[in-house]
Amino acid sequence: MPAKKNYSKLAGRLVLGRIPSTTLDNVTRDCLADGTIGGVVLFKENAQSLEQVAELCKEIIEISHHPPVIAVDQEGGAVQRFEHLLTPLPSQMALASSQKEEFIEQCARINARQCKELGINCLLTPVMDVLSNNLNPIISTRSFGSDEVKVSELSKIVLKAIADEGVCPVGKHFPGHGSTLEDSHLALAINPTDETAIWKHDLLPFRECLSELPALLVGHVWLQAIDEEPLPASLSHRIINRVLRGFFEYDGLVMTDDMTMKAITEKYGLKEAAVLALEASSDLILVLAEPAETLAVSKYIADAIKSGRIPANGVDNSIRRLNKRFGTKPVPATKETLKLLKEDVEAQTELTLTAATASVALLTGGIPTTDVEESVVEPARGTWKNPISTGEWVVVAPSHSRYPLSLLSFLRDLAQDEEETGKAKPTFREVRYPLNPTEQDAQDIAKRCNGKNCIFLTFRSITNKGQAVLGKKLKEKAKEVVAVACENPMDITVVTGFRHYLATFDPSDLAMRGLACVLLGILEPLGSCPINLEREQLEHR
Numbered sequence: 001m002p003a004k005k006n007y008s009k010l011a012g013r014l015v016l017g018r019i020p021s022t023t024l025d026n027v028t029r030d031c032l033a034d035g036t037i038g039g040v041v042l043f044k045e046n047a048q049s050l051e052q053v054a055e056l057c058k059e060i061i062e063i064s065h066h067p068p069v070i071a072v073d074q075e076g077g078a079v080q081r082f083e084h085l086l087t088p089l090p091s092q093m094a095l096a097s098s099q100k101e102e103f104i105e106q107c108a109r110i111n112a113r114q115c116k117e118l119g120i121n122c123l124l125t126p127v128m129d130v131l132s133n134n135l136n137p138i139i140s141t142r143s144f145g146s147d148e149v150k151v152s153e154l155s156k157i158v159l160k161a162i163a164d165e166g167v168c169p170v171g172k173h174f175p176g177h178g179s180t181l182e183d184s185h186l187a188l189a190i191n192p193t194d195e196t197a198i199w200k201h202d203l204l205p206f207r208e209c210l211s212e213l214p215a216l217l218v219g220h221v222w223l224q225a226i227d228e229e230p231l232p233a234s235l236s237h238r239i240i241n242r243v244l245r246g247f248f249e250y251d252g253l254v255m256t257d258d259m260t261m262k263a264i265t266e267k268y269g270l271k272e273a274a275v276l277a278l279e280a281s282s283d284l285i286l287v288l289a290e291p292a293e294t295l296a297v298s299k300y301i302a303d304a305i306k307s308g309r310i311p312a313n314g315v316d317n318s319i320r321r322l323n324k325r326f327g328t329k330p331v332p333a334t335k336e337t338l339k340l341l342k343e344d345v346e347a348q349t350e351l352t353l354t355a356a357t358a359s360v361a362l363l364t365g366g367i368p369t370t371d372v373e374e375s376v377v378e379p380a381r382g383t384w385k386n387p388i389s390t391g392e393w394v395v396v397a398p399s400h401s402r403y404p405l406s407l408l409s410f411l412r413d414l415a416q417d418e419e420e421t422g423k424a425k426p427t428f429r430e431v432r433y434p435l436n437p438t439e440q441d442a443q444d445i446a447k448r449c450n451g452k453n454c455i456f457l458t459f460r461s462i463t464n465k466g467q468a469v470l471g472k473k474l475k476e477k478a479k480e481v482v483a484v485a486c487e488n489p490m491d492i493t494v495v496t497g498f499r500h501y502l503a504t505f506d507p508s509d510l511a512m513r514g515l516a517c518v519l520l521g522i523l524e525p526l527g528s529c530p531i532n533l534e535r536e537q538l539e540h541r
Helices: 007-012 026-034 050-063 092-098 101-118 148-164 195-202 204-208 237-247 270-279 291-307 312-326 335-359 407-417 439-448 466-477 489-493 509-519
Strands: 015-018 039-042 069-072 074-076 171-174 189-191 215-218 221-223 253-256 392-399 427-434 453-458 480-485 500-503
Touching (some): 007 026, 007 291, 026 039, 026 050, 050 069, 050 101, 050 335, 074 101, 092 101, 092 148, 148 195, 148 204, 171 204, 253 312, 335 509, 392 407, 407 427, 407 509, 439 466, 453 466, 466 480, 480 489, 489 500
Parallel strands (some): 015 039, 171 215, 189 221, 392 427, 392 453, 453 480, 480 500
16 A cells, blocks of 8 residues: 655645744744755844854754755855855856956855855855846846856856855746846836847856756746736746746756745735746745744645645656755764864955955946036046045945945055055045935035045945935035945946946945955956946836
8 A cells, every 4th residue: 555645744845944043943943843844044144153053054954854955045245144154255246347267166166165064055046147137126246247148157157166065056046037127025027028038148047057057946027028917937837837847858956036025925825826836847935934924835735735736746756856956964064064164264265355356347338427517438447546545535335224335444454454564544534324315415425525535335326316416416525536336337327427436246345345455556456347337228118
């Protein structure tokens, strides 16, 4: 007599949850132990110290009924959960700017090796989206750039390096999030381009890397050319089953993006959406909600499997794919591996700092400003004449809730280190401004900078339009200004007219330290912008 199926455990293998703190809550512990979820995705709130993360992973590994998937979004730059514990990583766009493939491979290996030592077996990276829309609010510097061939080549390097270290990489966000204007955390993202553009640009990195892709993550993106009605790719039978499974003949692991994003929840119930994703041929559902909600989704999936709504052969195929990539439990950290990990974290920081510094670019391309009275063309690459050698400089930086943009502290630390040379060094102080300053804010800050030398940091001034007003006021009042785009380099099309314009492609502390090295003349800005800095953008039809 065949063994009776345990639908709760079958469903649980297909679900990843989220932990609300630095220790396992009772609901998640029970779910892992009885197999009603198959693993977790870790976030910064789960990471207090290396010892604590290692202990958390060890407990997950030991109590889990299934070989657990322990995943983390550790991309680098703006999206990395453990930069306060592990070696911090530059963003993908920053690495592309450095034009050094060895940096990209080395950073990927460092990332995988260090995460593996903690007990993590799945990295939700690389981002394989081609940035076709420079106004994209969610992909931006997470992408390698706007050249689909280059994105393919660099993604392949990362995929291979991570896999070589014994960790499963996950390419994302199939079928491409780079042509969208929306953030799928907030609304359904729409790709309005035609089939030819989707095939040539968005899909190219995934097509070219299929043999290196053990797993991929499907985004909540509506491809208007494929599905007539608004439907996220994560729920689309046409995109996952017909295009990916059928036409591409992809038999790797397919997981969804987080199902708690508003692109899903505003139209579909969380439980129903999870079943729709499985019906469309996904294998692993990310339900990064409160543990009780995740459990409710798992139970709903179990009922759908029991009723036959989710076909048995589909479940069998999903578990086969999961067993191929995650068939055995990860190895938990020991005291010895943690000791070696700490040494590795310290040893590799110099390399990633070198990569971040090499990524700083002089923004170029002959871009005229929008100020008719004061039309300025940005200088050609290689003409950087660093004005910061002596005198007092004011760092004018936005107050951001997530990124401290602590350039001032790095400038002071590095300038102090250089004092022993006996040369006169510049001094620095700071003025902070609201992320989207009002006209009055701009006037007040410009008044404080009257006649002063300024380093003006911007962050997504395309959407924070008050930064353009502040930039204009600083041009009128300040003595000298060095403008720096700290994230999207498209800031140069809004905050215009400065002789000195740099880009870091990354708002992280690592990038700010690399920028400080350039501003203090320790290294030249040798990066090359990996996107086309043109004002014409994709508009939704």
